[in-house]
Amino acid sequence: MTSTDTRDDRPGGPAGPESPTKGGFWHGRSALVMPAIIGAFSLFLLIGSALLEPGEAEFPGPRFVPLIVGGTGLVLAVLLAAGVLRHPEPVDDPTPGVHRTYSDFGALAWVAGGFLAFALLLPHLGWILAGALVFWCTARGFGSRRPLFDVLVALFLSSIIYLVFGTALGLNLPSGILGGGF
Structure with a gap:
């Protein structure tokens, strides 16, 4: 390699297998699972409250709280997803085969x-x-x-x-x- 050659063939370098560009769109975006779960649960609440028969209940009635919780959950899911998409988690694990975990x-x-x-x-x-x-x-x-x-x-x-x-x-x-x- 000469001083004018800009390639870097070392593992982990710009062209190496651990390069963030090699992982594609989902690389560093595994945190999108949580907004998906929150969004699915929120949709479940909203659909369930829409199908709920209020009977002769006065305001606020049995639909009120599920609508608030479901709507708030959807807004939070969208905000969380937007945050993950804008700022994906950096992947800085230089050792192949070793995975970090934060499970408690x-x-x-x-x-x-x-x-x-x-x-x-x-x-x-x-x-x-x-x-x-x-x-x-x-x-x-x-x-x-x-x-x-x-x-x-x-x-x-x-x-x-x-x-x-x-x-x-x-x-x-x-x-x-x-x-x-x-």
Whole structure:
């Protein structure tokens, strides 16, 4: 190679196999999976709320919250996708065969376990306690290490949601053992 030759045949160089231009459009854009999941769930909510029979319910009715959550989810999915498309994740793994990962299966277990416990225990514990449990498990999964504070915040939030849905929207959330039933 002479001093006037501009080729770079080293692995990882501009013409090497690890070059970002060699991966095509999807190279560095694997984060588009999350906006796709959020968008699909949001569309599911919007279609479900459109097919929901409101009956004789007054405003805001049973369609109100799913429409807000579904619409907000679609907007967030579009914004996330636009961000990923504008700024793809840089791929800087120079070693072939070695893949980096950011999966935290402990956090996934806390969040998924909290949702499973919520679904199974809701009829028995009621909304306030089951909601507090899922909020606490989610906080723990996201890395909070203040269990007493998290329990208090979770009980406060689930109580507020219980009051809002029960009073403002007129929905009957299960009261469980706090309401005298089990």
